[in-house]
Amino acid sequence: MPRVKRGTKRRANRAKTLKLASGYFLTKSKLYRSAQEAVERALKFAYTGRKQKKRQFRSLWIVRIGAAAREVGLSYSQFMHGLKLAGIELDRKVLAETATADAAQFAKIAEAAKTALAGVQ
Numbered sequence: 488m489p490r491v492k493r494g495t496k497r498r499a500n501r502a503k504t505l506k507l508a509s510g511y512f513l514t515k516s517k518l519y520r521s522a523q524e525a526v527e528r529a530l531k532f533a534y535t536g537r538k539q540k541k542r543q544f545r546s547l548w549i550v551r552i553g554a555a556a557r558e559v560g561l562s563y564s565q566f567m568h569g570l571k572l573a574g575i576e577l578d579r580k581v582l583a584e585t586a587t588a589d590a591a592q593f594a595k596i597a598e599a600a601k602t603a604l605a606g607v608q
Contacts, residue, residue: 548583555586559597569600572607 501519507529508515508522515525553563561569570577575596577585586593 545579548579551583551586552579555590555593556597558590559594559601561597561601565604566597566600569604570596573599573603575599 504519504523504526505516507526510516511522511525514521516522549563552566556563556566577596582593582596585596
């Protein structure tokens with residue numbers, strides 16, 4: 488079996504890591520070992536950050552929908568329950584966008600939810 492020396496591959500991998508670490512403070516952007524630790528840590532934070540972003544946006548949408556629902560006389564939970572009873576399948580992102588951009592359309596959706604809630608009681 489031939490002997491393998493990793494000259495170009497090793498250099499390429501290290502260059503890639505150092506490129507990712509450019510802009511980091513002091514040795515974290517200059518020395519390979521420090522840069523590798525910093526980049527791995529940063530990538531870990533980026534991964535968890537992408538998950539947290541989804542949670543935070545859902546929370547924001549719920550706050551916006553709740554505020555718009557209160558203006559038409561419903562709580563958030565009543566509004567969502569009324570939508571389910573009315574058979575309206577809009578996700579929270581679309582509902583929040585409608586609540587902020589088009590109040591008249593949101594009022595129509597809320598009326599449908601109210602009538603569905605009234606029909607159950």
